[in-house]
Amino acid sequence: MAAETWFNPVTLDKGLFCHLPCCVSQLGHRPHGGELLCCWAWVHQSLSKACRVMALRASDHSQAAMNRLKEKVLTLDTMNPCVRRVEYAVRGPIVLRALELEQELRQGIKKPFTEVIRANIGDAQAMGQKPITFLRQVLALCIHPDLLNSPNFPEDAKRRAEHILQACGGHSLGAYSVSSGIQLIREDVARYIQQRDGGIPADPNNIFLSTGASDAIVTVLKLLVAGEGHTRTGVLIPIPQYPLYSATLAELNAVQVDYYLDEERAWALDVAELRRALCQARDHCHPRALCVINPGNPTGQVQPRECIEAVIRFAFEEQLFLMADEVYQDNVYAEGSQFHSFKKVLMEMGPPYAAQQELASFHSVSKGYMGECGFRAGYVEVVNMDAAVQQQMQKLMSVRLCPPVPGQALLHVVVSPPAPSDPSFAQFQAERQAVLAELAAKAKLTEQVFNEAPGIHCNPVQGAMYSFPRVQLPPRAVLRAQELGLAPDMFFCMCLLEETGICVVPGSGFGQREGTYHFRMTILPPVEKLRSLLEKLSQFHAKFTRQYS
Amino acid sequence: MAAETWFNPVTLDKGLFCHLPCCVSQLGHRPHGGELLCCWAWVHQSLSKACRVMALRASDHSQAAMNRLKEKVLTLDTMNPCVRRVEYAVRGPIVLRALELEQELRQGIKKPFTEVIRANIGDAQAMGQKPITFLRQVLALCIHPDLLNSPNFPEDAKRRAEHILQACGGHSLGAYSVSSGIQLIREDVARYIQQRDGGIPADPNNIFLSTGASDAIVTVLKLLVAGEGHTRTGVLIPIPQYPLYSATLAELNAVQVDYYLDEERAWALDVAELRRALCQARDHCHPRALCVINPGNPTGQVQPRECIEAVIRFAFEEQLFLMADEVYQDNVYAEGSQFHSFKKVLMEMGPPYAAQQELASFHSVSKGYMGECGFRAGYVEVVNMDAAVQQQMQKLMSVRLCPPVPGQALLHVVVSPPAPSDPSFAQFQAERQAVLAELAAKAKLTEQVFNEAPGIHCNPVQGAMYSFPRVQLPPRAVLRAQELGLAPDMFFCMCLLEETGICVVPGSGFGQREGTYHFRMTILPPVEKLRSLLEKLSQFHAKFTRQYS
Incomplete structure (x- = not known):
């Protein structure tokens, strides 16, 4: 291109x-x-x-x-029209422009900044976060088993690597695994979920490993899509949303049914709003699924337990398949906030919900404290799924052979970290805590600096890895954007990038209430860099406001 | 399940x-x-x-x-009907039964065999092939960079690892890469293609890394699909085919247009047959693409240059987008057989073909001499693709973020192996040659043993990793299969598995001429095991024939 x-x-x-x-x-x-x-x-x-x-x-x-x-x-005219309709702002034109700017800087072209800062994507290690030592030790041993004889690796890492290799075809990460993932690791995941959920059992046969959570989310959406015209499948998604959902629904020619999170109440999910969205949607499609992202991406809210109960009750009454995107379950920072899994709440609600409500819950190794995005590993647990459909899901996954095996190995360690008696325990815990404590501090810092800036409002970042502040844009800037054929917040973000090198994603890429403007920015840069970035951004907004007033 | x-x-x-x-x-x-x-x-x-x-x-x-x-x-009734129609025999019910049998053996249940041998899938390392040392050394260094200080790794492996890490976000394999793959590695791939094709240039911007070749094949097919009813997109695929194609076309609701390879002429591809298939298809769909698998899977033929030229001329005249599945390009064994890439032949044909014929060529690290299936790495090179469509392809890939980065690192080494002056050259070459020589011997052995068995006919395995012998099944066996609602070769393969533990895939999973029966078996087990397997299989066929005669 x-x-x-x-x-x-x-x-x-x-x-x-x-x-x-x-x-x-x-x-x-x-x-x-x-x-x-x-x-x-x-x-x-x-x-x-x-x-x-x-x-x-x-x-x-x-x-x-x-x-x-x-x-x-x-050509554009003859290609798949559904693919053409796909949009994915997190890696859209703004990021391509950021790449160009980086290249121009390398070529010595003068810019008003010396570095492009990519705060557009939740990519912790790209922002300097160090990998967790134990994870990488185990993986290096699996990759190159000669190292099992090296004195430079702790015993528990070696034990783990041997354990994983035993479960691999030919004792090698280079063999395909079973399509739903290595049995041993699915058992580990089941144990992890059971422990997380206070002993509520999880069945390894209901767990499917995947190429990142995205892969599993797309697979479940694929199963759900059916019908044409008025009976086209509708899927309820939050607005603002993570654009994987809108992109996949566009590609699958399903109907995106928007329900709005309440910005005034820290992006709360309100069942009345779900009901409004559902009723309107029934005029033109057949809504069959409800997606919830908790902790929220891009919005950072953490749902209280009562809210989850209400959502489950709603889904049950309205015959909706529930999809719970819980990839930020380890990323909860705010005091008083706590992660409640949909599975646990569902099971504790008892009959008729527990035995019947269909649910798929997604998790990933890309987020949390480990941030191993490059390995593309994740999983889905399905609950109360029809047995025959579950077979179909397995069949569909088998066409793509298997999720990347190094990522599966990494997932093993993530779901069964060192125990207190293991030699690697202390270091593992220290590294994990350090990452999570720093993220918590950065979440707070972000909220604080933005809310000091006139014309910027930022809800608390209770969890996940992003702030999604609302920015006031002056009417002349909105007009100018319209002249350029751009969404006003896209225009703002493009100008920000050109002048400061800061790359954030406009709110229009996630969806927002008409007439409001936002951007998504990660909290991932190192603290001091983040502080300067937040200040620069606030200053730029002030200048931009003056310029177009 | x-x-x-x-x-x-x-x-x-x-x-x-x-x-x-x-x-x-x-x-x-x-x-x-x-x-x-x-x-x-x-x-x-x-x-x-x-x-x-x-x-x-x-x-x-x-x-x-x-x-x-x-x-x-x-439910089965309400789910996506396209997904329901998907079939993927390579991992179908026969493999699930094989898994069950393995479990039963472990539980001590008596069987007429002591081991299940999975000859169903091209998974070299699962069959005992050792990973290439240099590949794993580089990767271990990338995963755990502390090892860069270890005296136990050769200098060239360290240099490579540093080179790769320099090109990664945050110098870590744990960061996302650009969606089309790390720029450095796409440049490596371009150089590799250029060298393979006798200096014909390749542009890194036309190369997209992927999660195995399957991922890239699905992406290109997605772009092509459009229309409804009589204007539904048709895609020509060989019969027998690798079932990724039929499965993906079913999922995308496109029309599978079968052209038959000529078993009597060692599975040759005949343009007259392409023309027949195309003409018939135009009655009920809009054929827009032609897929070729060379070397053939499951059929093992290697196409001569004249045949490739004829196919290109046909595609050009008939306005078909060409898809060349060339993942077995390193796996050519037969004397007189040579791999010719579609890109090279196309470019050497000159105008008007070279400047206009649209082509996508696919490659993978799962096959060849390395057999690193578990890493899920591959790439596609697109040639003469419309620039705007290429942007759309990039956008579509960006929704899934990026291919697994460890696989990308592996691909780097595969496309730029050690040079003669590098310390690792000798060992690398020796390991590579040993694997390829053994595969060549096993290809020959397979053909030989099968052709000695009455009722089994096996074309020469010129390339790839499979034999696809034709078996005569007695009429009473065919009747019995029909009573059971099974394809006759599925019945044969199931009985074979139950009695001998040998797991092969029935020809009906790949497609075959009506009334003929085949199975696909890999040539991957170690030589002595393969020999005994071939003999057991031939004996079982004889016994099965007696039993149903």
Whole structure:
């Protein structure tokens, strides 16, 4: 992909605008008729067509060959329209522009900043967090078993590695595993869940390992999708949401049914709002599932137990399959906040809920204290799923063979960390606590600095890894954004990036109430860097407000 | 999933048959009206429903709760019908039965064999192949960089690890990479392709790393799918095929257009047959893509250059997007056979083909000499793809964040192995050659032993990792299979498994000409084990033939 076909605010401001629907939708703006002209993409395409014409003229060619010149097989017009509708702001044009800026900096091009700071994505280790030693020791031993003879590895790490390798085909991480994941590790996960949930049993046969939580979420959504026209499957998702949900529903041609979290009450989930969304949706689709993200992404709230009970009761009464995205279950910081798993609450509610309400709960090794995003490991536990459907899920997963085995090995350690009697216990605990304590401090710092800035309002970051502050944007900035065919908060974030090197994601990529503007920023940079970043961002907002007032 | 809901030949023979369409289709049989009764699944479901009724009776409950008893949200009837139609024989019911048998052996249950041999899947390390030392050294260093100070690792492995870590976010494999893969590694891949193709340039921007080749194949198919009814996208695939293709087309609701390879001419691909398939397909769908697997899976043929040229000319004239599955490019054994990449042939054909024919070529670290299946790493190179579509592909991949980073690191070493001047060169070469030489010997052995057996015919295994012999099945066996609602070769393979512990996949899972029967067996077990396996299998076939004659 040529870099010049992407959004560039400089050329934009010179009046060279974006015509391609793909570009416009990528920028988080849904055009309503009036579209702009993407000069660069057009120039690029015309030039390459001219080159093809010349190449053809220079050679003997048949009529068929000339006909081929008219059109590629696969174009924006002929490609899968569902894929075209997909949007994924977390890695959208703003991040591509950040990559370009980094390259320009490396080439010595002068910028008003010396470094691009990617606060767009929950990628702890990219922000300098060190891996947990024990995790990496066990994994290195599994990868290169010659190290089992090395005196430089603790005994418990060796024991673990041997245990994992015993459960692998050919005693190697290089063999495929069973499609639902190594049996031993699914048993570990079941034990972990049972312990987390105060002894409520978990069945390894209900646990499917996956390529990150995303993979499992997509799989469950795939099972749910059916129908056409008025009977198309509708799925309730929170607004703001993590855009994996909207992207997957677009790809699957399902109907996204928005329910709004209440910003005034720290992004609370209100059953009355669920009911409103459901009733309206029933006019045009068949709502069959309800997704909840707890702790919230991008919103950072942690749901109280009563709220979870109310959501379960609602899902039960309304015949909705429940999907609980609980990948931030270890990331709870606020005093008085506590993580309650949907599974535990459901089971404690007893009959008829416990024995019948269908639930899928997702977890990941990418978040928590370990932040091992690159390994792409996660799992789903399904509860009360129809046995035949569960077989279908297993079949569907088998087409992709198996989740990455190194990630499965990592998951083993995450769900069964060193015990107090193990040689690695003390160091493991110290490293884990240090990460979580620092995250808690950064959550507090973020809320504090933002709320001191006029025109920025930030709810408490009770959990997860993000703040999602609301920013006031002056009417002239909104107008200017509209002229450029951009969502106003996209315009703000693009200007912020160009001037400060700070990369955050506009609220329009997650969804927000009409007329409000937000951005998502991670709390992951090291404390001092985060402080300076928060201050720079607040100052930029003040300047931006003056500029467009 | 309860084990007892799966196919069990013992209960089958007692007259307890399979009613559920999902079970029947899983078994590779497409029912034509008459369906059988799966007693176990029915008993299981009835019992669990009874339990739910009792649970409800024991508690206070509302009318809504009673209503819920009627039906789960997600059942076979309400789930995604496209997913239900998916079949994937390589990991189908025969493999699940093999798992059960292994468990029964461990429990001390007596069987006519002492070990289950999984010759169903191309999983080299599970069959005892040792990982290539240099690959694992580099990876262990990346995983646990403390080892960079160890004297037990060669200098070139350390240099590589440092090089890879430099290119990772936060210098860690635990950070996400760019969605299309680490830039450095995409550049390595481009250099590798350029060298493979005699200097024809490859552009890193056209290379996308993926979670195994399967992931990239599914992504490209997703882009291609569009239309409804008569304009539904058709995709030409070989028969026999690797069932990832049929499974993905079923899931995407695209039309599978079969073209038959010519078994009498060592599974040759004939353009006249492509034309027949295409013409017939145009009556009911819009064929837009042509998939070729070279070297062939499950068929093991290696395409001569003229054949590739003819296929390219055909695709060009007929406006078909070409997909070249070239994951076995390093696995060519037969004298006179040589791998020609579609990219190289296309480029050497010059205009108008070279500048216009759209092509996607797939590769993987799971096969070749390394066999690192568990790491789930691969890539696709796209050629002449529309620039805007390529952006859409990048966007689609970004929703799943990134391919597993350890796999990306492994790919780096695979595409840029040690040079002759490097300390690890000699050992690397020796290990690589040993694996490939042994595979070549096993390919020959397989062909030889099978062709000595009456009623078994095996084409030469020119490449890849499988034999796909044709077996004669006596008419009474075919009848018996039909009574059981099974494809005849599924019945043969199930009996083989129960009696010998040998797990192979019936030809019906890959597709075959009506009235012919095959199975796919890997050539991966160690030579002596393979020999005994081939002999046992031939003897079993003879006995089976007597039994049903």
